[in-house]
Amino acid sequence: MTAELTEVLDxxxxxxxxxxxxxxxxxxxxxxxxxKATQTLVEAVFLEAFDNPELNALDDAAALTAxxxxxxxxxxxxxxxxxxxxxxxxxxxxxxxxxxxLAVAGARPRFLSAGFILxxxxxxxxxxxxxxxxxxxxxxxxxSIVAGDTKVVPRGLADGCYITTAGVGVREHPRDFGVHxxxxxxxxxxxxxxxxxxxxxLVARGDLDLEADLRSDTAALTGLVDDLLAAAxxxxxxxxxxxxxxxxxxxxxxxxxxxxxVVVDESAVxxxxxxxxxxxxxxIDPLYVACEGRLVAVxxxxxxxxxxxxxxxxxxxxxxxxxxxxxxxPAELVLLRTRFGGTRIxxxxxxxxxxxxx
Amino acid sequence: xxxxIPGEVVELHADRPDLAQVDVSxxxxxxxxxxxxPGEVGVGDWVLIHVGFALSKIDEAEAKAAMEFLESIGxxxxxxLAALQSSTIE
Amino acid sequence: xxxxxxxxxxxxxxxxxxxxAARCEPGRHYKFMEVCGGHTHTIYQHGLEDYxxxxxxLVHGPGCPxxxxxxxxxxxxxxxxxxxxxxxxxxGDMMRVPGGDGSFLDAKAAGADIRMVYSPLDAxxxxxxxxxxxxxxxxxxxxxxxxxxxxxVRRAAAEGLANFSVFCNHxxxxxxxxxxxxxPDQRLDGFLGPGHVxxxxxxxxxxxxxxxxxxxxxxxxxxxxxxxxxxxMLLAQLEQGRCEIENQxxxxxxxxGNLTALKTLADVLELRPFFEWRGLGFIAHSAxxxxxxxxxxxxxxxxxxxxxxxxxxxxxxxGEVLKGVLKPYECKVFGxxxxxxxxxxxxxxxxxxxxxxxxxxxxFHRQRLLxxxxx
Numbered sequence: 093m094t095a096e097l098t099e100v101l102d103x104x105x106x107x108x109x110x111x112x113x114x115x116x117x118x119x120x121x122x123x124x125x126x127x128k129a130t131q132t133l134v135e136a137v138f139l140e141a142f143d144n145p146e147l148n149a150l151d152d153a154a155a156l157t158a159x160x161x162x163x164x165x166x167x168x169x170x171x172x173x174x175x176x177x178x179x180x181x182x183x184x185x186x187x188x189x190x191x192x193x194l195a196v197a198g199a200r201p202r203f204l205s206a207g208f209i210l211x212x213x214x215x216x217x218x219x220x221x222x223x224x225x226x227x228x229x230x231x232x233x234x235x236s237i238v239a240g241d242t243k244v245v246p247r248g249l250a251d252g253c254y255i256t257t258a259g260v261g262v263r264e265h266p267r268d269f270g271v272h273x274x275x276x277x278x279x280x281x282x283x284x285x286x287x288x289x290x291x292x293x294l295v296a297r298g299d300l301d302l303e304a305d306l307r308s309d310t311a312a313l314t315g316l317v318d319d320l321l322a323a324a325x326x327x328x329x330x331x332x333x334x335x336x337x338x339x340x341x342x343x344x345x346x347x348x349x350x351x352x353x354v355v356v357d358e359s360a361v362x363x364x365x366x367x368x369x370x371x372x373x374x375x376i377d378p379l380y381v382a383c384e385g386r387l388v389a390v391x392x393x394x395x396x397x398x399x400x401x402x403x404x405x406x407x408x409x410x411x412x413x414x415x416x417x418x419x420x421x422p423a424e425l426v427l428l429r430t431r432f433g434g435t436r437i438x439x440x441x442x443x444x445x446x447x448x449x450x
Numbered sequence: 451x452x453x454x455i456p457g458e459v460v461e462l463h464a465d466r467p468d469l470a471q472v473d474v475s476x477x478x479x480x481x482x483x484x485x486x487x488p489g490e491v492g493v494g495d496w497v498l499i500h501v502g503f504a505l506s507k508i509d510e511a512e513a514k515a516a517m518e519f520l521e522s523i524g525x526x527x528x529x530x531l532a533a534l535q536s537s538t539i540e
Numbered sequence: 541x542x543x544x545x546x547x548x549x550x551x552x553x554x555x556x557x558x559x560x561a562a563r564c565e566p567g568r569h570y571k572f573m574e575v576c577g578g579h580t581h582t583i584y585q586h587g588l589e590d591y592x593x594x595x596x597x598l599v600h601g602p603g604c605p606x607x608x609x610x611x612x613x614x615x616x617x618x619x620x621x622x623x624x625x626x627x628x629x630x631x632g633d634m635m636r637v638p639g640g641d642g643s644f645l646d647a648k649a650a651g652a653d654i655r656m657v658y659s660p661l662d663a664x665x666x667x668x669x670x671x672x673x674x675x676x677x678x679x680x681x682x683x684x685x686x687x688x689x690x691x692x693v694r695r696a697a698a699e700g701l702a703n704f705s706v707f708c709n710h711x712x713x714x715x716x717x718x719x720x721x722x723x724p725d726q727r728l729d730g731f732l733g734p735g736h737v738x739x740x741x742x743x744x745x746x747x748x749x750x751x752x753x754x755x756x757x758x759x760x761x762x763x764x765x766x767x768x769x770x771x772x773m774l775l776a777q778l779e780q781g782r783c784e785i786e787n788q789x790x791x792x793x794x795x796x797g798n799l800t801a802l803k804t805l806a807d808v809l810e811l812r813p814f815f816e817w818r819g820l821g822f823i824a825h826s827a828x829x830x831x832x833x834x835x836x837x838x839x840x841x842x843x844x845x846x847x848x849x850x851x852x853x854x855x856x857x858x859g860e861v862l863k864g865v866l867k868p869y870e871c872k873v874f875g876x877x878x879x880x881x882x883x884x885x886x887x888x889x890x891x892x893x894x895x896x897x898x899x900x901x902x903x904f905h906r907q908r909l910l911x912x913x914x915x
Contacts, residue, residue: 097869104875104903115882118649122636128881295477300658304477365541369475372541373499374658375453375891432764433550434587436901442880443636443645452578452605452684454736454762454792456543475541482661484691485801496543498739498792501631501681502659503688505801506739506792513543513791520552520765527555 112136126337127380127441150349151270152333153197155263164199166190167258175218175252177296179288179307183222185384186255187229187237188312189335195317196331196387198269199261204230205239206257211250222253233312235259265321271330271342272349274390278329280346280354280416281389281399283316283409284309285362286339287381291370300374304366311385316406320389323402327395334386337441340379342388343416343426344440351423356416356438359431379428380441390418454500456508457481459491472499543791547763548586556768557591563775570596571727572774573864575717576734577604577892578762584901586764596771599864600894602716602820603734605681606633607862607886607893609709610818611852614639616845617678617707621652623843627670628654628707629663630678637889640850660692660706667696667704676839679708684736686710686828687801690808693830693837707839708829710809713737714745715826716817721753725865730774732767733759735789740805742797746785754783761789808834816849818886819859858885861894868898875899 112132114123122129139148146154153166170186180188187204194201206226210219230237237257288309295302313333321328332342339361343354363371363378371378385408391399396414403409426438460478461471468484470491483491483504490507491497497504564570574580580600583589589598602608614637621628621644628644635644635656648654653673657663660677667675679689689706696704713734720726733746738759746757756777760770770788777784787793808831815827830838852858855873860866868874868887878884880896887893891900 100869100875101903104899107876107879116646116649118646120645120649122645132881299662300479301662302477302479366476369473369477369541372455372544373457373474373477373479428587430586431550432548432586432588433553434590434764436584436587437903439880439900439903442900452681452736454578454684454739456541458542482659482688482691485687485798485804487800498736500684500736501688502661503691505684505687505736506794506798508543509791509794513546516769516788516791517546520547520549520556520769523559524549524552524555527558528551 122443125441125443126335126341127443129443130337131440149270151197152193153199153261155197155268162263164194164197164261164263165259166193166197167256168193169254169256171251171254172293173251174293174296175222177293177308179292180310180384181222181225182253182255183225184229185310186257187226187233187235188310189384190257190259191233191235191312191314192333192385192387194259194261195313196333197261197263198265198317198321198331199263201233201235201259201261201314204235204237204257204259206237206255207241208243209250209254210242210244211252212244212247214252219253229312233314265325269328269330270349271332271346271390273329274346274350274352274418275329276352276418276420277393278390278418279393279396279414280343280356280418281391281396281403282334282339282361282413282415283313283387283389283403284385284411285364285367286334286383286386287363287367287371287378289384290338290382291367295370302370302373304370306364306366306370309383309385311408313385313387313408316387316403316408319402319406320399324391324395324399327392327399329390329392331387331389334383334388336382338378338380338382339386339388340377340426340438341440343438346388346390347424347426350418353419353422354416354426355419356426356428358428360413360415362411362413379438452500454498454505456496457499459493459495459497462493470504472497472504474499544763547761547765549765552765553591553768556765556772560591560596560768560772560775561593563772563779564593564595568595570729570775570778571599572596572730572732572771573599573601573720573728574732574760574767575601575603575713576732576737577607577890578734578736579732579760579767580604580894580897581892582762582764582767584897587901588764588767589902591768592771599728600861601864602720602817602862603682603713603737604887604890604892605685605711606637606890607858608711608716608817608820609634609637609680609886610816611639611850612816612848613709614643615641615850616847618642618644618647618652619845620676620707620839620843621647621654623674626653626674626676627666628652628676628678629657629666630654631680632656633890634678634680636883637886638883660689661695664692664696664701664704667701671703673703675704677704677706679706679710682711682713682734682737683740683805686809687740687798687805690804693808693834694804696837697834705837705839705842706830708809710828711815711817712811712826712828713741715823716820717749719820719823720863721749721755723863723865726863728755728864729778730755731757732770732774733757733785735759735761735766735793738787738789738793738797740798740801743785743787743793743795750783750785756783757785759785759787759789759793761792807831818852819862853884856885858887861885861887868895871895875903
């Protein structure tokens with residue numbers, strides 16, 4: 093039986109390494125959920141067509157060198173519903189998200205562009221409020237929004253407002269950061285409780301009739317990254333900003349990019365009571381729920397204490413924790429040591445994190 | 451086969467006797483209690499929630515007995531381990 | 541969380557594991573079936589098998605409502621959903637289940653109005669909000685979920701909500717267990733009984749399992765310690781030569797079940813003469829439909845459905861997996877042609893399906909995995 097099992101596992105391994113292919117005739121919502129379907133779509137459709145080394149690295153921001161300057165460049169679209177939710181709105185989300193993609197690439201965010209797709213009938217007061225919060229978020233993060241575009245589409249086509257931002261940052265550190273540099277023995281840190289944003293939005297949408305004192309964690313991570321790099325820069329291999337797909341997705345990206353195993357201790361992962369309650373009720377795993385102001389960092393073991401202390405000293409990182417470590421093999425796998433003392437795999441999300449009854 | 455989660459009744463609705471406000475770790479939702487006996491649950495009772503319905507009232511005495519049993523065997527096991535360790539010191 | 545965290549204690553798990561190991565006769569192999577998919581999910585989610593000796597094998601049973609829905613019923617639901625006036629509502633679990641021609645998610649992408657709900661009452665709310673549309677609730681689940689559908693139908697009747705109906709796929713657990721017991725290739729030493737179904741039907745209906753088939757059953761809770769405790773209780777019965785129905789989950793399951801729920805059920809739903817189960821075939825008196833009294837809310841009467849039986853793909857061995865005859869990884873297409881992203885069979889779709897649980901959480905050589913985490 094053992095030999096048979098090994099054979100089956102090898103077969104699965106080969107299948108998982110096969111070239112990705114989109115099998116569906118049409119896109120489904122799963123293609124936008126940040127899990128396996130998204131990954132397949134990106135690799136099979138976009139990388140295939142755009143193919144270049146900067147993009148192929150699939151980092152949060154592309155590391156560029158142009159005219160002697162070391163730059164980071166990124167873009168992201170925001171389609172959150174509702175537009176306003178406890179702790180933030182689509183405006184500060186659109187600024188913070190792009191700022192964070194630059195910051196976790198080890199770059200200082202500088203300039204942003206903003207493209208608006210607006211729905212006919214959107215109250216001007218709502219737009220003013222969204223744009224004001226973008227301005228405030230940009231000032232807080234030390235970036236300027238220097239270019240923009242607006243389009244209005246007929247009623248029913250855009251849920252009020254969609255925003256696309258792009259950002260440029262300067263890579264001031266002489267060396268590159270990236271989670272592909274993770275190596276065995278390194279520790280994995282998360283900067284705070286996970287899943288706050290995703291669960292807040294799910295509850296704020298109102299379909300589930302849940303009430304909870306939850307707030308989105310949307311925030312610019314620039315200051316936190318500054319402090320982390322000042323305290324433990326030498327030891328920081330790479331950082332990722334845990335957004336759609338949650339921390340589980342990031343951990344899988346680390347395992348894949350570096351060809352290592354990430355072993356996570358479930359009891360060490362910070363989750364707020366309200367997020368956990370909603371997750372239990374809906375049958376969702378908080379590891380897959382989106383954050384918008386949390387980073388995951390891979391740090392060399394001898395720098396981990398300094399890194400954790402730097403995170404703890406910052407208001408956005410006061411609940412930071414070491415949640416796991418990097419192991420050499422089996423490659424490209426995330427293992428969870430459960431609170432109960434058992435072990436299981438944490439895979440990429442399949443489909444949307446749908447509430448389940450069973 | 452069905453996800454059932456314990457929650458605490460925090461409020462009854464006078465005008466809607468089939469509804470109760472139930473709290474799960476700080477998350478609250480109106481839950482239908484129409485599948486329980488009228489008057490069976492009050493504020494402070496715990497119920498098992500499934501797809502928005504309370505399926506049963508949690509029997510706290512039974513829960514306590516189960517927990518005590520688990521604690522007792524946990525303690526017995528810890529004692530035995532300790533005894534084993536002290537006896538094998540050479 | 542109360543009544544949750546208390547039953548996830550690793551120390552007590554080690555103590556139970558030691559008791560379980562001590563009860564096992566050397567050289568004997570024990571096979572217990574957890575009937576309920578919720579148990580399967582718990583077992584993998586918490587990595588519970590790490591605590592079991594090799595001689596205790598858990599076999600995953602048919603109690604996964606999504607897994608047992610035959611493809612033809614998914615097609616029927618999609619046929620209803622394609623009607624322009626219809627909003628089809630469903631639990632999230634059903635969204636990715638493949639029918640003969642795609643899943644709800646595919647049908648939604650192609651233009652059908654399919655919405656996810658948390659509770660059947662949410663479907664009713666949609667019906668009130670959209671009087672110009674037909675709101676159909678895709679009802680699935682065992683006796684745990686059926687009473688909620690029954691209450692919802694009664695409410696719709698009381699409110700005179702003429703634009704609401706139910707596409708009823710509720711199934712009952714006892715005939716499925718019986719089918720497993722009658723299956724010639726099955727050698728089980730006992731059952732972990734479905735805890736949440738039992739809150740409704742109680743423990744008496746299982747008596748025949750002990751009396752006629754000579755197998756012990758312990759109704760088990762859903763936290764990992766509940767399951768270990770129940771396994772210990774099963775082994776104790778075998779050790780002492782007993783064969784009984786016992787209730788480990790007494791904090792939630794009253795011995796006689798929930799009489800109010802059973803009465804509501806009997807008023808609104810009645811047994812069908814037979815129903816097809818995916819992988820298990822047609823089973824007599826194993827599913828529910830709306831009674832004559834509530835026939836007006838029966839989507840099968842309101843809308844013409846193809847009602848075509850769609851054979852499972854030849855390569856799919858979900859039936860054998862649901863009966864516990866095959867381990868998920870023993871299926872020919874497991875993890876290659878059939879994966880959670882591109883499922884062929886239902887067992888790979890539902891988070892409670894044995895194949896999905898195994899693939900997502902346990903797709904690994906346990907021995908090897910223990911070495912890694914012990915480092």
